Amino acid sequence: MKLLKLLFLFIYMPAAQLTAQYPFSKKIAIEEENLTLKANAIIKDQNGFLWIGTSAGLFKYASTVPEIITTSEIDKCHVTALYEDAEGTIWAGCRDGRILKVKKHKISWFTPPESLPKMAVTAIKQDAKKRMWFATGGEGLYCYANDHLYHITEEDGLSADYVNCIYPLTDNEIIAGTDRGLSFIKFEYGKKNIKIFTTKNGLPDNIVSCITESHTKNMVWVGTQSKGMLLFNIKDKGIQEISTKNTGWRYGQINDILEVNNIAFIATEQNGIISFNQAKHTTNEKVLTDSLFPKRIADLQTDNEGNIWAAAENKLISFTGEYLTYWHAAKGINFIKVHTVLADDEGKLWFTPDFRLYENTKVDSDKVSLRSYDITPPKDHIDITGLYKDRFGFLWIGTMGEGLFRMNLETGKWRRIAENPIAYYGNILSIAGKDNQVWISTLNGVSRFNLTENNYELNTGIAFTNYSKRDGLGSDYIYHILIDKQNRVWFATDGAGVAVFQNNLFTNFYTAGRFPASVTYSLAEDKNQHIWISTYNEGLFKYDGKIFTRYGIKNGLTDLAISSIAVDEFNNVIAVNKKGIDILNPVKNIVQHYGPESGFYEPQPNLNSISKAPDGKIWIGTDNGIVCLNTSSAAVTYRPVAVIEYVNLFNNPIDTAGRKNFAYDQNNFSFKLAAAFYKAPEKIKFQYWLEGYNKDWETTGDRVINFPRLRPGRYLLKVRASATNNFDAAPIAAYRFSISRKFWTTWWFYLLSFLVISALLYWIVMQRIKSIKKTQQYEYEKFQLQYDALKNQINPHFLFNSFNALLNFVEDDPKEAAILIKHLSLFYRKLTAYSQKEMITLEEELELLDSYLFIQKKRYGSALQVSININTDFRKSCWIPPLVLQLLTENAVKHNTISKDRPLHIEIFTAQYRIVVQNNINPKLEKEESEGVGLKNINNRYRFLTDIEVTQEENNGVFTVKLPII
Structure with missing residues (x-):
């Protein structure tokens, strides 16, 4: 146990001796063959494109x-x-005083x-x-202003005519940095x-070389020729802070200042x-x-991806600034x-390159303080795979084998955890903790392990409980542990x-059939208390x-094998794979990837x-090496925006703004x-x-698309862009236009033609109708004359036959002559009434016939x-020319023998x-002599009234006449 009480061996390296972390940077030639070219200015337009003067x-x-x-x-x-300017016009000032404008190409x-x-234009702004x-x-x-160019010089009170920079304020005031200080200019209604x-x-320093925006309210950065820079309060018109006063300034003239995340470049x-x-x-x-x-750096600019651009001599330099830096040595x-890293609560970074443990106290971007710890003698270095700092400030170190x-970080003493066999002999893959756990x-x-207050003493044993797959964990091989909120x-x-331990019970989602992947690598929790799992x-x-x-390639991820994940301050998921870093914004379904193009050259993340x-x-x-990612919400959510x-x-x-309609032959x-x-x-x-x-x-992948020989019609071109093949949330640029049809195929031409043809046909038809009416009138008048002549033939014919019948009757029976004359008078009265009519009903015709038959029956x-x-x-609905039936009956009487x-x-x-009249x-x-007037008269009269012919036939001793029904 004496070995366990040994101090860690460490090596301290002073800050000044260390190599700095660098952002990834690259050079872009502006014009390959022009080595004398000098870049003087760079701006970003409203579409995110860079312009270089x-x-x-x-x-x-x-x-x-x-x-x-x-x-x-x-x-x-x-x-x-x-x-x-605000309208999207690019203004370019030239050394000879000329000014170039570019608007919509x-x-x-x-x-x-x-x-x-006549002198060089040094700055352009819009108020x-x-x-x-x-x-x-x-x-x-x-x-x-107002289509006039006004001139302001020293004679008007300007501090100097050599003006290096200008900056517009919100109240129509302009700050001008000159060779003799700052000038605050208000120009209203011709008054200066x-x-x-x-x-x-x-x-x-009186020579002010640049004035730029500060993220601090009411402040601007002011750069000078030889005294560095300062923050100027534009509201109070006073110096807020000379930023380089304490450190001194030995870097010469400042051409531009660009503030990014509290770092001024x-x-x-x-x-x-x-x-x-x-x-x-x-x-x-x-x-x-x-x-x-x-x-020489003439100008600085940021792009929409968070990169910083510098106009440097004959090229552009792009670098990742503070959001992505690399530390290789x-x-x-x-x-x-570097198999494991730990950023602790004191701002220190612990990491383990090449089987050693390092503590880094960050002093500044280019100065760091390193301390190296050896758990074992250098010849017996072991692989450190896990680091964790507990509530007492002690560092837990997991190794392979x-x-x-x-370790007590204050004293540098350490001990090996011997009370737990799997901790003492095991291969430690992950360490996690919270409070006393x-x-x-x-x-x-x-x-x-369950910590108590006694464990503030390094050598006090720690209570522990071991779990395996027999307890419901599902597997004994655990890559990562996470304790959530x-x-x-x-x-x-x-x-x-993936499995979870809650209320002293294990739940395995894979064995329960709720999770599809058997191998999971890393875990993280976001601000919504959602758990993220890499596989x-x-x-x-x-x-x-x-x-x-699930999130995969379709969502923009570049690789499905993800070795490490974390959640940043903006609730984006950082997913590290062998191709680089994917930053997923799950709300917008946007992925930003940082790979070789961002300096991630085959990093082999652990x-x-x-x-x-x-x-x-x-x-x-x-x-x-070590990568430091400092995300910003704007850069992470940015995606390429297509522009026509x-x-x-x-x-x-x-x-494209003014012209939307094209002729039929303007179609390429x-x-x-x-x-x-x-x-x-x-x-x-x-x-x-x-x-x-x-x-x-x-x-x-082409940047020019062609549509030759488009047909007439209405068109809407929609375009969107992506660098990850995920176009779902990509903004759409659109251009709507139309191609007219050939005028002889247009609706208005069809309508006009229809109207002209219709008018012509109408005129022809009306002329034809007029001609037909004229002909019909002529025919009608002719018919009327003929018809009247036919009707006039009836009366004499009937009178002639009637008087013959009366003469015969008087000779035979003189006493009945008076009665016969009376019926004859009635018959003639009806005849007179109907004679002016072209048509009478069949009933009326039969009444006439009845009167006539009365006379004839008296005779025969x-x-x-x-x-x-x-x-x-039928008698009431059928029409017939007057005296037709009387004429047919009279002819039958006239031409036939009538006897008992x-x-x-x-x-x-x-x-x-048909109406049929027949007799034997x-x-x-x-x-008897006959002029044939009767039947001829009937035929002619019907011919004027209908196209159906009157037919007559003689068959088997029967004479039949068939009259059309009208």
Whole structure:
């Protein structure tokens, strides 16, 4: 036991001797072959794209490399200042005083009615009234408002005409940094009100080189030529703090200041990039590695992914700033095979590179203090696989093969936990604790230690309880242990999935059939008390207390085998795999990946070598060093946003804002797509859907899509981008347009043609109707004359026959002459009444016939037999020309012999939609003279009234006439 009381051996390394942590950085050539090019300014536009102003012109970085912005009319200019206004117009000031404008891919020179400056434009800004301000190196300030360019110089009260920078305030005031201090300018209604702040007022240096935004309310950063920088209170118009007063400033002129998460990154003229920690008031003069240490940094900018960009001589430098840094070595020591890390509550980092234990007290970004501990002699170093700090401040150390140790950090004393056999001899895979509980996992199950106040003494034994799969754990091989906020203890096992210990009972979700994966690696709890589980090859799972939800490749994860997980300050899940780090935002279903493109070159992360520090930083141990991840909500939730950069019609750019409708022969379109994703622009893929043409989304890696010979119709192009093939939550860019049909196929042409043809047909029809009516009128008049003539033929014919009958009757029976004359008079009265009518009812015609037959029966007696068989309803509904039946009866009487021996039988009836009149034929020995007027008259009259012919036939001694029914 004496060996257990030995002090840890340690080696202390002073802070100044250590190699710093560095962000990942890379160089991007602006123009490969132009070695004399100088980058002077860099800005980020509203779509997240970077614009670079250089000595060789203006460049836009919207693809895999920056591209120069120029046309045949616009020559290359030496750009010295850049700005984007509220309307999205890019303003580029040149060394010769000219100003370039780029709006919606239209490039033009700024040409106000007044003359432009002749000296270099040093800064451009827009104030709250949307007035444009231009600073110059020798001609003071220019203000463009209401289509006029106003000039402000020393004569107006400006501190100096050499203006290096300007900064607009919210109350329409402008701060100008000149070679003679600060000038506060108010320009209203042509009046200039200027106040000056110089070294007399406390400014450390009159030459103000830059003024930039501070995250502190009512503050701005002011950089000077030789005295460093300060915080200036723009509300009180006074110095808040000279940030470099205590440390001194030996880095020369400041060109730009960029504040990110309380770290101010400073671009200098001769000493590259410097960082200043506001909380600790310390300066890091080596932000970038020696291989990326340019002297002159003209400008700084952040992108939407959290990277910092520097305009450095003939290139751009991109680095991850404070959100992702790498620590590969201290002086003479390579940090390899870091199997476990622990960020404790005192801000110390414990880690175990190459079988040794190190304690790191962080002093600053480039200065750290290391202490190395040897549990065993150097020749017998063992692999440390687990670290935990208990409530007494003692460090628990788990090893492979040498069991478990507990160390008093104040005294440096330690002892091996010998009271528990599986702790003494075991291979410790994980240590977790909370309050008085400490759990360890081994290859032979788990053990729970219960601390008491007596255990503040290192050598006091600790009560323990061991558990194995026989107790319901499911497996004795436990990779990770987690104690959640509800004091439940979770276990990630090999072979039995995930299990939980609650109320002294084990529940195994895998054996219960509720969890699909048998091998689980790591556990974490988020702020919603959801449990996250990583697996060997099934991805990531979330348990919300009821169900397990799986996250995989479709959600944007880059690998399903996840070795370590943690939850950051923004409730994002950090998942470490062999390809790098995935940061999952489960609410937005967005994954940010940091792989080789972010400096994660084959790191070989170790199982559960991850720890979250009190300040929110995530420390990750790998075989090739330590990674520090400091996430921000904006960077994590960022995803590439697709932009339709321009639309070409037959390879000619068009104004997409003003032009939406195209002719039928303007149908050959190409669209250039872009998305700002500078971490790995080559990974960007686009999905597009041209509604009206495609039926669904199409995926492409091309940045130009073509649609030749589109048919007439309405179209909507939708585009979205992704770097992970997960497009579900990607924002959509859209362009709606239409192609007109050929005018002879349009609805209005069809309508017009229809109307014209209809009008023409109508005119033709009306002319035809008019002609027909005219013809009909003529025919009618002709018919009426003929019909009247026919009717007029009836009266004489009837009178002639009637008087013959009367003459014969008077000769035979003079006494009945008076009666006969009376009936004749009645008959003629009806005849007169009906003679003006074209048609009468059959009933009226039969009344006429009855009167006529009365006369004839007086003459012939029973020798004349007439039978009428027509029902009453038919008599009233049927129409007939007047005297037709009388004429047929009269003809029958006239042309046949009538005697008692040979009577005349006349029948009138209906058959087959006809009125039939028939009589037997009793031919006379001598035929009477006849003009044939009767039957001819009937035929002609019916011909004018119907198309159905009157038929007559003689058959078997019967004469039949069939009249059409009208």
